[in-house]
Amino acid sequence: MAIRLVGRQPDVSPDRLLSECVPPPRFADVRFATYRPAAGEPSQAEVLGVLVERGKVLAEPRREKSWWRRKAPAETLKPGIYLDGGFGVGKTHLLASLWHVSAGPKMYCTFVELTNLVGALGMRNAVEALSAYRLICIDEFELDDPGDTVLISRLLRQLVDAGVQLAATSNTLPDKLGEGRFQAVDFLREIQALAGHFDVRRIDGPDYRHRGLPVAPEPWTDAAVEQAAAARPNTSCDHFVDLYHHLGELHPSKYGAFLDGVETIGITDLRELTDENIALRLVVLADRMYDRDIPLIHSGLPLDRLFPAPMLKGGYRKKYLRALSRLIALAHAGMD
Structure with missing residues (x-):
């Protein structure tokens, strides 16, 4: 007998939301070694190399001082990496691979799941819980309204201050987030603050x-x-x-x-x-x-x-x- 989804009313606790912040089953077994850069798309191989090197650092246990401040002045290295590109070029594969090679504690979620988590926990509790992570990976990063812009900008600013590493994917450059959906110019300061956290890497290629x-x-x-x-x-x-x-x-x-x-x-x-x-x-x-x-x-x-x-x-x-x-x-x- 077929299942009826319409009759379902799941009860999801904040603890479950946190416990499920791992790569989805589709990406449970991906690794850098299983990513195949497309021929004729040099940006794919280039980004793979950058992430492999970052993964080597993140595989080490977290130290009291953030690795990027020990390696180079703060103004030359950013606390996060941002993978920009079209659909199906392997951004999520690479993001999940970085998560897999990194030492914990670590977290993986979509942007929507992150905003839902903050809503469930409240900002103060979310900052306290997430500041303990070494790495937070955010897939499908996109801002659809001013409230999300302010919320996530504030959250990431506090997490960066706490020494958390960030990695994100999107098909929208960070300084263009929200464009076309609300009056982004009114929130330019918040959007620029978000963009400032990331080293942006472009991945080109067709939708596989x-x-x-x-x-x-x-x-x-x-x-x-x-x-x-x-x-x-x-x-x-x-x-x-x-x-x-x-x-x-x-x-x-x-x-x-x-x-x-x-x-x-x-x-x-x-x-x-x-x-x-x-x-x-x-x-x-x-x-x-x-x-x-x-x-x-x-x-x-x-x-x-x-x-x-x-x-x-x-x-x-x-x-x-x-x-x-x-x-x-x-x-x-x-x-x-």
């Missing part, structure tokens, strides 16, 4: 997830999704509208727990999204699905028509493109 693949697989019929969900172990099946309404009742920090025990996700009657709030919730769900490598089977519209053209041209364009990239990869996995 779509090399040789069609844009999106053909949707299934409703009946086929329902039959597959009933036949496959630990497979969910929900109507698209019911699912996105239910997501609106859950805090995004619970979306990971929401998927506990699910091996394949079935969705019937996929439709074009017209509400930005619903679209952004689907982005978070897509990220959690991708983290856990959960295949997708669906009926209705093809995935490449999920987000309408105005959304793909708006301020959240990069979020939606990332979600499409990941959902299409999962849908191909669901065809097997």
